[in-house]
Amino acid sequence: MNLILLFKEDFIYEQRVQLKGRRHKHVLEILRPSVGQRLCVGVINGRVGFGTVTALTDKFLEMDVVLESQPPAALPVTLVLALPRPIVLKRVLQTLSSMGVKRIILLHCRRVEKSFWKSPSLSDEAIEEALVLGLEQARDTSLPKVLLRKQFKPFVEDELPGFINGTLALVAHPETKTPCPRDVKKSVTLVIGPEGGFIPYEIEKLRALGFTPVHLGQRILRVETAVTVLLSRLF
Amino acid sequence: MNLILLFKEDFIYEQRVQLKGRRHKHVLEILRPSVGQRLCVGVINGRVGFGTVTALTDKFLEMDVVLESQPPAALPVTLVLALPRPIVLKRVLQTLSSMGVKRIILLHCRRVEKSFWKSPSLSDEAIEEALVLGLEQARDTSLPKVLLRKQFKPFVEDELPGFINGTLALVAHPETKTPCPRDVKKSVTLVIGPEGGFIPYEIEKLRALGFTPVHLGQRILRVETAVTVLLSRLF
Numbered sequence: 001m002n003l004i005l006l007f008k009e010d011f012i013y014e015q016r017v018q019l020k021g022r023r024h025k026h027v028l029e030i031l032r033p034s035v036g037q038r039l040c041v042g043v044i045n046g047r048v049g050f051g052t053v054t055a056l057t058d059k060f061l062e063m064d065v066v067l068e069s070q071p072p073a074a075l076p077v078t079l080v081l082a083l084p085r086p087i088v089l090k091r092v093l094q095t096l097s098s099m100g101v102k103r104i105i106l107l108h109c110r111r112v113e114k115s116f117w118k119s120p121s122l123s124d125e126a127i128e129e130a131l132v133l134g135l136e137q138a139r140d141t142s143l144p145k146v147l148l149r150k151q152f153k154p155f156v157e158d159e160l161p162g163f164i165n166g167t168l169a170l171v172a173h174p175e176t177k178t179p180c181p182r183d184v185k186k187s188v189t190l191v192i193g194p195e196g197g198f199i200p201y202e203i204e205k206l207r208a209l210g211f212t213p214v215h216l217g218q219r220i221l222r223v224e225t226a227v228t229v230l231l232s233r234l235f
Numbered sequence: 236m237n238l239i240l241l242f243k244e245d246f247i248y249e250q251r252v253q254l255k256g257r258r259h260k261h262v263l264e265i266l267r268p269s270v271g272q273r274l275c276v277g278v279i280n281g282r283v284g285f286g287t288v289t290a291l292t293d294k295f296l297e298m299d300v301v302l303e304s305q306p307p308a309a310l311p312v313t314l315v316l317a318l319p320r321p322i323v324l325k326r327v328l329q330t331l332s333s334m335g336v337k338r339i340i341l342l343h344c345r346r347v348e349k350s351f352w353k354s355p356s357l358s359d360e361a362i363e364e365a366l367v368l369g370l371e372q373a374r375d376t377s378l379p380k381v382l383l384r385k386q387f388k389p390f391v392e393d394e395l396p397g398f399i400n401g402t403l404a405l406v407a408h409p410e411t412k413t414p415c416p417r418d419v420k421k422s423v424t425l426v427i428g429p430e431g432g433f434i435p436y437e438i439e440k441l442r443a444l445g446f447t448p449v450h451l452g453q454r455i456l457r458v459e460t461a462v463t464v465l466l467s468r469l470f
Contacts, residue, residue, distance in 0.1 A: 002455045072453040095460055138454035182417055218307040219373035220237045225330055225463055232467035 001026050003040045003048060003139040005132055006065065017041075017051065019061045027061050041065050042141035071141040075100040075235050076187040078163050082194035083112045083148075084223045086119035090130045092224050097134025097144050099231055105147045105163075107155060109202050111194040117150055156205050164189045164210065171206045172230055173197065173213035180214040180233050188234055192227060236261050238275045238283060238374040240367055241300065252276075252286065254296045262296050276300050277376035306376040310335040310470050311422040313398050317429035318347045318383075319458045321354035325365045327459050332369025332379050334466055340382045340398075342390060344437050346429040352385055391440050399424045399445065406441045407465060408433065408448035415449040417468050425465060430458070 004027070010017040019027070033039060033053050041063065042048035048071050051063030083106045084092055096104055108117070120126060127146050135141060149155040168184055171191040191206060198206070203213060216229055239262070245252040254262070268274060268288050276298065277283035283306050286298030318341045319327055331339055343352070355361060362381050370376060384390040403419055406426040426441060433441070438448065451464055 095457075098454065098456055098460060099464075100454060137457060140454065219333065219335060219375065221333055222330075222372060225333060228460055228463040229334075229467040232464040 001030075001136045003042050003136050003141075004051065005136050005141065006041055006043045006051075008044075012062075015064050015066070016054070017063050017065055019063075020059070024061045028056065028058070039063065040139060041067075042071060042135075042139065043067060045142055047071070048139060048141055072100060072139065074102045074142060075231060077101055077231070077234070078103045078105070078167070078187075078189045079227070080105045080107055080160070080163075080189065080191040081223075081227070082107055082109050082192065082198075083116050084194070085113070085116055086121040088223055089119070089121050090126070092227060093127060093130035093146070094134040094137070095224055095228060097131040097140070098138040099134075099228065100138070100140065101231070102142060102144045103147075104144055105149055105155075107152060107191075108150045109152045109194060110199045111196045117148075122148065152202060153205070156209065160189075160209060169206075169209065169211045170214050170234075171198070171203065171211040172216065172226065173203060174215050174220070176213035176215050178212060178214050180216055180230055182233050184234050190230060190234070192223070192230070195223070236265075236371045238277050238371050238376075239286065240371050240376065241276055241278045241286075243279075247297075250299050250301070251289070252298050252300055254298075255294070259296045263291065263293070274298065275374060276302075277306060277370075277374065278302060280377055282306070283374060283376055307335060307374065309337045309377060310466060312336055312466070312469070313338045313340070313402070313422075313424045314462070315340045315342055315395070315398075315424065315426040316458075316462070317342055317344050317427065317433075318351050319429070320348070320351055321356045323458055324354070324356050325361070327462060328362060328365035328381070329369040329372070330459055330463060332366040332375070333373040334369075334463065335373070335375065336466070337377060337379045338382075338398075339379055340384055340390075342387060342426075343385045344387045344429060345434045346431045352383075357383065387437060388440070391444065395424075396444060404441075404444065404446040405449050405469075406433070406438065406446045407451065407461065408438060409450050409455070411448035411450050413447060413449050415451055415465055415468050419469050423469055425469070427458070427462060427465070 004023050006017055010019055012018045035053050037053050038050040041051040047067035048069055049065060049067035051065040053063050055062040079101050131144050167187040167189045169189045216226060239258050241252055245254055247253045270288050272288050273285040276286040282302035283304055284300060284302035286300040288298050290297040314336050366379050402422040402424045404424045451461060
């Protein structure tokens with residue numbers, strides 16, 4: 001936790017916050033500041049700054065906060081990701097959030113197991129928790145939006161054209177000769193398939209919309225690593 | 236497991252292997268091939284190819300293997316990493332192995348907790364296990380070498396000059412104005428500090444040897460993500 005993310009309900013007066021629960025525990029057990037010390041804070045979807053500790057007890061933490069600067073810039077990308085298995089999802093969301101992705105669409109396709117959609121890790125609370133951990137890691141405050149789309153065809157036909165308008169549209173696909181471009185300096189819509197890849201029908205649907213299939217080299221990487229590699233090359 | 240990694244002791248005749256334990260279990264429970272089906276295999280530090288299943292029982296898997304091609308190219312990098320906390324180490328090693336890093340030095344420095352060096356995840360077996368998982372993920376066979384260096388100063392003064400000779404020497408450091416270069420097309424020695432960064436003395440020692448401090452942007456990333464971002468930019 002490199003930044004303590006604050007929410008509206010944390011403010012007890014204009015500048016003063018009182019924290020209990022996870023953030024209080026982290027400060028109490030890991031950061032262990034004395035009264036008067038400053039901690040890095042930020043307000044959800046707002047500015048970042050510092051909080052001066054006014055009280056730290058077994059029960060709560062209180063700080064007076066000053067919010068003086070903007071959070072780091074977002075990545076200009078819409079990321080469409082075939083829903084990964086639940087055990088992977090949380091870490092992927094945290095990684096994407098820490099890297100500055102602000103629009104994430106989790107998509108069904110043929111090689112996504114239907115049971116994945118029933119996982120508790122897709123609840124609003126679980127998704128927000130993973131995103132918040134990523135923001136706290138990266139000292140960001142701007143909460144990514146996550147959309148769940150359980151039907152491939154209607155999403156690709158009806159919604160995706162709106163997203164790709166004016167962007168570079170790329171789909172990660174091992175069976176192509178075009179390497180992922182570097183440092184593109186424009187907005188990107190990036191589609192990443194499931195373990196085992198998209199089926200030919202799905203790739204054709206994306207290609208028909210104007211997506212260019214790009215690869216990352218010969219190695220097969222875990223979703224989490226592949227996503228990080230793609231974003232690092234593009235931006 | 237996108238490739239089943241084979242060791243000398245798996246071969247029962249010239250072309251035939253018999254597997255028990257983890258790999259057998261994975262094939263039996265996840266891949267579920269029938270007799271005659273081919274699975275991707277590779278021999279540790281050797282070639283890759285396929286194994287045709289000749290027997291699959293509750294007790295063992297047997298395959299006849301044909302080794303026809305080279306593993307993917309390695310990354311031309313020596314990675315010097317401040318020892319991360321044990322819970323992170325395993326995943327970092329697996330990621331590095333999957334990305335093709337072949338020489339990894341785990342280094343002590345001021346902000347590495349001494350207790351980390353006593354972790355069971357630093358045993359030869361635990362390190363090899365993590366590296367093998369990375370190779371199996373990426374369909375590679377060439378086992379990375381991992382060196383443990385528990386003293387910063389003797390390593391930097393006596394050994395590091397030998398490693399950096401003829402390479403681009405970079406140290407990841409947030410407090411610098413130089414961004415990490417992209418697509419460098421030469422060998423790199425890359426040093427990555429601990430959570431909280433190197434202390435000024437350590438940075439100065441590295442700078443004196445010819446290391447250029449480079450940054451990754453404003454965001455603070457987890458070690459695992461930062462390593463992936465750095466490698467993806469450089470190569």
